[in-house]
Amino acid sequence: MSIDGISPRSVLDLVREPSVLIVEDDVEVATTLKRFIEKSGLKISWARDGAEAIQMKESMRPDVVLIDLSLPDTDGSQLVRRFADHKDCGIIVVSGRSDEVERVVSIELGADDYVTKPVPSLRELVARIRAVHRRSNRGAPAPVAAAPVAEAAPAAASALPAEVLLGTVLVDLRRRTATNAAGTAVHMTSAEFAALELLVGAAPQPVSREKLCSHALRRPYHAEDRGVDQLVLSLRRKLFADDSALSVIVSVRGQGYAISMDPELLVPKA
Numbered sequence: 001m002s003i004d005g006i007s008p009r010s011v012l013d014l015v016r017e018p019s020v021l022i023v024e025d026d027v028e029v030a031t032t033l034k035r036f037i038e039k040s041g042l043k044i045s046w047a048r049d050g051a052e053a054i055q056m057k058e059s060m061r062p063d064v065v066l067i068d069l070s071l072p073d074t075d076g077s078q079l080v081r082r083f084a085d086h087k088d089c090g091i092i093v094v095s096g097r098s099d100e101v102e103r104v105v106s107i108e109l110g111a112d113d114y115v116t117k118p119v120p121s122l123r124e125l126v127a128r129i130r131a132v133h134r135r136s137n138r139g140a141p142a143p144v145a146a147a148p149v150a151e152a153a154p155a156a157a158s159a160l161p162a163e164v165l166l167g168t169v170l171v172d173l174r175r176r177t178a179t180n181a182a183g184t185a186v187h188m189t190s191a192e193f194a195a196l197e198l199l200v201g202a203a204p205q206p207v208s209r210e211k212l213c214s215h216a217l218r219r220p221y222h223a224e225d226r227g228v229d230q231l232v233l234s235l236r237r238k239l240f241a242d243d244s245a246l247s248v249i250v251s252v253r254g255q256g257y258a259i260s261m262d263p264e265l266l267v268p269k270a
Helices: 008-013 027-039 050-060 076-086 100-109 122-135 142-152 190-202 209-217 227-239
Strands: 019-023 043-047 064-067 090-095 113-116 163-166 169-172 177-179 249-252 256-259 266-269
Touching (some): 019 027, 019 050, 027 043, 064 122, 076 090, 076 100, 113 122, 169 227, 190 227, 190 256, 209 256, 227 249
Parallel strands (some): 019 043, 019 064
Antiparallel strands (some): 163 169, 169 177
16 A cells, blocks of 8 residues: 555655664673664664763764663763753663653653663664654654654644743744743753643643653553653753742643643743
């Protein structure tokens, strides 16, 4: 079956497979990940510590980096922050630390996703790598990358305001930038912007966790999945310095999350 003369396989071929850098000091874990990811058709390199990861990232310019938090020469969270500041690759933390605080901190530092070791499904990990790559819009033609977002969003992109003022942070939805009252840029991950775009487009109606998970995190939602809650928590902490966060991005019992349309809190900019 084809769409406008293009077969499903040829459509997928239009999207370049991402190059991946694994930052992992455990040889057995790294070897297992490397073999499976290579078999899936992705180009992959391996760094054994933070210093080597920094050198290899600069030389190979990977599309996605998998970072272990426990490295022999540095805390992996420092790499997450450093690489996120460059804004030139997707970041997935692959760590044995399963504490929710670690997940939240990693996302706040700029990670796009968090996977706990031992990795429950290597096939799912590859799917997450591809999803992070698609969200970063690196290597994919615009028509192919844009279609899923347009279908998932409650409002067309053209219907969204160019800018909104959330608390004291000015968010430019077209340029995907955010600036606080002091004029300092507020770094947000591609997943955070995708969630915010979805919430603003639906306001004041709530957006379900299922839709937020599918649209922003690019994976199916499960009842035990805390990724959406962590994503919203990260948005609140980045956009608001006080308790007004709970009044702007509100939790709607049984329905998900919503943006408040209180004119004192959400001001569309001309």
